[in-house]
Amino acid sequence: MKAFEGLRFKRTSSFIHQLDPRVKFVLSCVVFILAIMFTELLPLTILLSVQLPLVYLAHVHKEWLSSLRSSLILATMIFLTNLIVGYVSSEFQLTSSVLTYSSSMTLRFVTLVASFSIFFLTTSPDDLGLALEQSHFPYEFAFAFTTAVRFVPVLANEAQMIIDAQKSRGLELEKGNFLKRIRNYLPILIPLIVNAIRRSLELAEAMESRAFGAKEHRTNLFALKIKMNDVLVLIVTLTILAFSIYIRLYVQIPIVEIPTFQIT
Amino acid sequence: MWRVEKMVSPIIEIDGLSYTYPGAKKQSLSNVTLSIDKGDFVTLTGTSGCGKTTLCRCLNGLIPHFYGGEIKGDVVVSNLNVRDHAISELAQQVGFVFQNPENQLFALSVEREIVFGLENLALPPDEIRERLEWALKTIGIEALRERSPYEISGGQQQRVAIASVLAMKPEILILDEPTSSLDPQAAKNLFQVISKLNKTLGLTIILVEHRLDLLSTLTDRVIIMDGGSLRIEGNPREVFSSMSAKLMGIGIPKIVRLYQELESPPEKLLFSIEDFVGYLKRI
Amino acid sequence: MIKVENVSFTYPSGVNALKSVSIEISDGEFVAIMGENGAGKTTLVKQFNGLLKPGEGDVYVDGRNTRDLSVAELSKDVGLVFQNADHQLFCETVEDEIAFGLRNFGFSNRVNKKRVKWALTLLDLQEYRKISPFMLSGGERKRVALASVLAWKPRVIILDEPTVGQDQSQKERLLQFVRQLNTQGNTVILVTHDIEFVAECDPRVVLMSHGRIVADGPAKKILTNPKLIKKTSLILPQITQLFFKLADLGFPKDVISICEAKKLINDFVARRS
The missing domain is CATH 3.40.50.300 (P-loop containing nucleotide triphosphate hydrolases)
Structure with missing residues (x-):
């Protein structure tokens, strides 16, 4: 259940939290594009470090670090795969460029994780739902999205209660060979599914009782509005994007290489 | 201030209602006839599986519109025959609060929860805002408006559920075992909120409950169901004193049980603590 | 313990x-x-x-x-029975449900059978032996959950x-x-x-x-x-609330059960009349 922690929204208010989710999404996408555009170590490092003030402004450094930490395993795998492939293709030599390339690939991944986790940590799922709705997704889709987010902690809690109940009846999840272990999860999965179905029926009943789908065009009290700050952030973001494209096309980026020690 | 005038005219009329869930062999309700007056506080009770919840579902159209099944007889609520009107239409007459608070709150903040139904009805934003403030104030949960439903206690969750239904300004409020997961103090507080709605707004209340101890002095009328039909009904005094209530496994208040088990009980029912004290002081 | x-x-x-x-x-x-x-x-x-x-x-x-x-x-x-029976029921029959714990604890088949039968009788569930626990009412499901723990006699x-x-x-x-x-x-x-x-x-x-x-x-x-x-x-407790109010008639204050209250009041009435 810890995997969700890095993505769970924390209700605080800050400059970043108050930005329109659509603007924040553009911001994350620009980071994404830039990370794809550059393969050099230097610009990627800059890209990662410019995000630090944002994290600081939003007061989510703890959660942000924990989501980076959980991406560590994947990052290591990316690094090693690139390293091995490079090592093999350069005739079994660990050259400095292989090492640099692997590092920048890993850095690119970490940058992406970092930017999207800022997005999720500072955007309330409610606002995200509204953003979906106002971007002309059907209301049902947006509603399903926010409801799913609302029930993640509830279901996680329920799963824990089921695990506790079955362990109390002597179930040992880590016992036996591979197949047996999969079977061990049946006593947990079945109640989880049965309860989820029961819960969804109850939810549907409650929704019906509150006139869900009564009118074709429902009112939206909390419609998102683009504010001055949003416009500013958008301009800055797009300027950076344009500037970066210029650099990419016309400027020679200084190469920083990681030196290797020849093993003989 | 919005208020339903209290006058003695039936707001709910049920005539010869029988119902079978789809795929079920047995009837869940058989030949129920009942009328409830405007402004009444009715407590509906009975052992589990007696048809209480099914009856409530008939009152806001969940039966037959949501559940299907086979329905006979008529249910008329605020002059609307539930068979001919959609649940969303009935929702403006009948508010329904369910047992499990967790499964009736979908939004991520209390405010958004309360406006959910109003938004669905496509009311103008100004009216929604006005009703939101009114509902928050009436239930006394202004302080919770920005909180998310899983951060607050069970008792608070049920208040939010009531507020979100109340905002739709129904004339009838149905509550299906709303206190079953609450601790005694929270249950007592919730009953007080419900009683207040009944007294100050004239809302007709139908409360399904097992905890009759805390209710006997708040409710006007008690209905006991058994095996899909109504068995006993009347004011709490009459109902609790009838021996058959005890035989049907109803949780009659302990004070009444004590009275019933006395060796030589006085003729007049000792219904409350005050009754008991008065009686013992007199002899 | x-x-x-x-x-x-x-x-x-x-x-x-x-x-x-x-x-x-x-x-x-x-x-x-x-x-x-x-x-x-x-x-x-x-x-x-x-x-x-x-x-x-x-x-x-x-x-x-x-x-x-x-x-x-x-x-x-130490047998722990949780509040919500639906968090543990998953078998096809009530019998299997009760045997689940026994099997986990490695009891022999012979003992299993005996214990299942014992637990079914104890909680008055014999007639549901071959029925799916999901078909039962809430109260019955609770009893199955209880039986499934009592079966190994914690x-x-x-x-x-x-x-x-x-x-x-x-x-x-x-x-x-x-x-x-x-x-x-x-x-x-x-x-x-x-x-x-x-x-x-x-x-x-x-x-x-x-x-x-x-x-x-x-x-x-x-x-x-x-x-x-x-x-x-x-x-x-309601009875206690009553006896708090009866203190000046000489009743004790620490009464909680109907049984005790009944005795005290019966005695009082007998003495007075």
Whole structure:
């Protein structure tokens, strides 16, 4: 259940939290594009470090670090795969460029994780739902999205209660060979599914009782509005994007290489 | 201030209602006839599986519109025959609060929860805002408006559920075992909120409950169901004193049980603590 | 049987659920752990079968430190029945459901059969033997859940909120059953805020509030203390409320059950007339 922690929204208010989710999404996408555009170590490092003030402004450094930490395993795998492939293709030599390339690939991944986790940590799922709705997704889709987010902690809690109940009846999840272990999860999965179905029926009943789908065009009290700050952030973001494209096309980026020690 | 005038005219009329869930062999309700007056506080009770919840579902159209099944007889609520009107239409007459608070709150903040139904009805934003403030104030949960439903206690969750239904300004409020997961103090507080709605707004209340101890002095009328039909009904005094209530496994208040088990009980029912004290002081 | 020494426990979410709790429960005792929702009752009993291990302090079951044992090993002696039966039912038949624990604990097939039959009879479930537990009513499902734990005859039985959602006749049945288990020598621990239920079974009451034990003693003493009751979001038993008002007629104040109240009032009426 810890995997969700890095993505769970924390209700605080800050400059970043108050930005329109659509603007924040553009911001994350620009980071994404830039990370794809550059393969050099230097610009990627800059890209990662410019995000630090944002994290600081939003007061989510703890959660942000924990989501980076959980991406560590994947990052290591990316690094090693690139390293091995490079090592093999350069005739079994660990050259400095292989090492640099692997590092920048890993850095690119970490940058992406970092930017999207800022997005999720500072955007309330409610606002995200509204953003979906106002971007002309059907209301049902947006509603399903926010409801799913609302029930993640509830279901996680329920799963824990089921695990506790079955362990109390002597179930040992880590016992036996591979197949047996999969079977061990049946006593947990079945109640989880049965309860989820029961819960969804109850939810549907409650929704019906509150006139869900009564009118074709429902009112939206909390419609998102683009504010001055949003416009500013958008301009800055797009300027950076344009500037970066210029650099990419016309400027020679200084190469920083990681030196290797020849093993003989 | 919005208020339903209290006058003695039936707001709910049920005539010869029988119902079978789809795929079920047995009837869940058989030949129920009942009328409830405007402004009444009715407590509906009975052992589990007696048809209480099914009856409530008939009152806001969940039966037959949501559940299907086979329905006979008529249910008329605020002059609307539930068979001919959609649940969303009935929702403006009948508010329904369910047992499990967790499964009736979908939004991520209390405010958004309360406006959910109003938004669905496509009311103008100004009216929604006005009703939101009114509902928050009436239930006394202004302080919770920005909180998310899983951060607050069970008792608070049920208040939010009531507020979100109340905002739709129904004339009838149905509550299906709303206190079953609450601790005694929270249950007592919730009953007080419900009683207040009944007294100050004239809302007709139908409360399904097992905890009759805390209710006997708040409710006007008690209905006991058994095996899909109504068995006993009347004011709490009459109902609790009838021996058959005890035989049907109803949780009659302990004070009444004590009275019933006395060796030589006085003729007049000792219904409350005050009754008991008065009686013992007199002899 | 169970010994808790200065146990503190904090959930990963940061909730400090137990604050230096110490308690001892002897073999064959009947204990009700009471308190408001979120007082730490369930967190405490989860320490008894090792589902949770203490952050600080130690828990001993039969002299063995729970840190050294698995949940399965501890559960053999300490049976924990959870509030919601739907969190554990998953088998095709009631019979299989009851046999699940027995199989996990490695009882022989012969013993399994015998125990299943015994548990079915004990909870009056014989007629549902071959039926899916999902077809049963709420009260029946609760009984299946209980039977599935009692089947391996744990010496300590913990019932978490057994009366929630139960009607009066189911409660009365449960009351009798719990008493019977206790008289047969089992240690019974109830976790509940149903004060009227506890008033009728007169156990030792452990009162918790905000992660601490605030009172521990016989039900008659604890449940008639208005200060403690208020602090833990409970309400005085109805009978007690009555006897508080009767104090100036010479009645004692510490009365909680109908049975006792009946006797006192009958005597009083007989003396007066």
